[in-house]
Amino acid sequence: MRAIGAAFRQELKLMANTAMSLAWLMIAVAPVATAAWIAKANDNPAVLTYIAVGAFLYAIWNGTVFRVGWSLVGEMSQGTLEFQFVSRTSPAAVMLGKAVAIAAGGIASGLIASATVIAVGQKTPEIANFVLLFVSLGFALVAMISLSFIFAPFTLLARGRGGFFGPIQPFGALFSGFLYPVSLLPEGFEIAARFLPTAWAMEAVIRSVEDGDLSWRMVGEWGMAMLLTVVALALSYFLFRTVEQRIRINGALGTN
Numbered sequence: 079m080r081a082i083g084a085a086f087r088q089e090l091k092l093m094a095n096t097a098m099s100l101a102w103l104m105i106a107v108a109p110v111a112t113a114a115w116i117a118k119a120n121d122n123p124a125v126l127t128y129i130a131v132g133a134f135l136y137a138i139w140n141g142t143v144f145r146v147g148w149s150l151v152g153e154m155s156q157g158t159l160e161f162q163f164v165s166r167t168s169p170a171a172v173m174l175g176k177a178v179a180i181a182a183g184g185i186a187s188g189l190i191a192s193a194t195v196i197a198v199g200q201k202t203p204e205i206a207n208f209v210l211l212f213v214s215l216g217f218a219l220v221a222m223i224s225l226s227f228i229f230a231p232f233t234l235l236a237r238g239r240g241g242f243f244g245p246i247q248p249f250g251a252l253f254s255g256f257l258y259p260v261s262l263l264p265e266g267f268e269i270a271a272r273f274l275p276t277a278w279a280m281e282a283v284i285r286s287v288e289d290g291d292l293s294w295r296m297v298g299e300w301g302m303a304m305l306l307t308v309v310a311l312a313l314s315y316f317l318f319r320t321v322e323q324r325i326r327i328n329g330a331l332g333t334n
């Protein structure tokens with residue numbers, strides 16, 4: 079936990095001192111503004127509310143999966159990757175701390191995205207239960223961090239290059255249901271989406287917005303989100319161990 083906390087604080091300081099952080103704040107403005115403009119024509123206020131809430135998660139997802147995913151590749155290009163994996167501190171713990179910091183830093187971009195939807199849609203979101211909404215958003219953020227965490231070692235092992243995250247960001251948002259309900263996807267896509275913890279968490283978000291009642295169904299959605307989050311973290315640990323073994327045996331990954 080100490081390593082995670084230290085990495086969290088260090089990453090927050092780095093993000094605060096990076097000029098690109100200003101650009102990340104506006105990362106989702108254009109797509110969510112377009113979605114809000116389309117939803118504005120719908121007379122059902124629940125549609126705009128859905129997009130306003132989903133835009134918050136959509137913006138955080140785009141920034142988090144990209145920055146976390148490229149983190150180990152960046153370490154390799156700087157020549158510090160091998161040192162990180164032979165140190166006494168677990169590299170997975172360090173990266174998890176960074177991932178949490180990146181997601182936390184993305185909350186501002188999420189708020190800007192939601193504000194953009196409200197401004198374009200010119201309607202105030204109707205939330206049935208704010209407490210359940212915040213709890214469900216918390217589950218969604220944890221699920222999102224677990225998914226983005228996978229891509230740190232995966233991108234390195236897959237020898238990711240420029241444009242690697244081009245399809246991952248939109249498909250991750252689609253299958254998570256951030257801007258469009260998973261239940262309305264084609265059957266094959268919906269089945270695939272159910273393997274993502276974010277999709278289950280987003281279902282709970284929708285329920286807290288529309289119904290506002292704590293039900294066993296919502297608890298079950300929280301439970302599925304956490305179960306799949308644990309699976310994602312376990313997969314991430316396996317991938318980190320694979321990277322570590324290759325470095326310890328070969329001295330490098332040989333990805334160049």
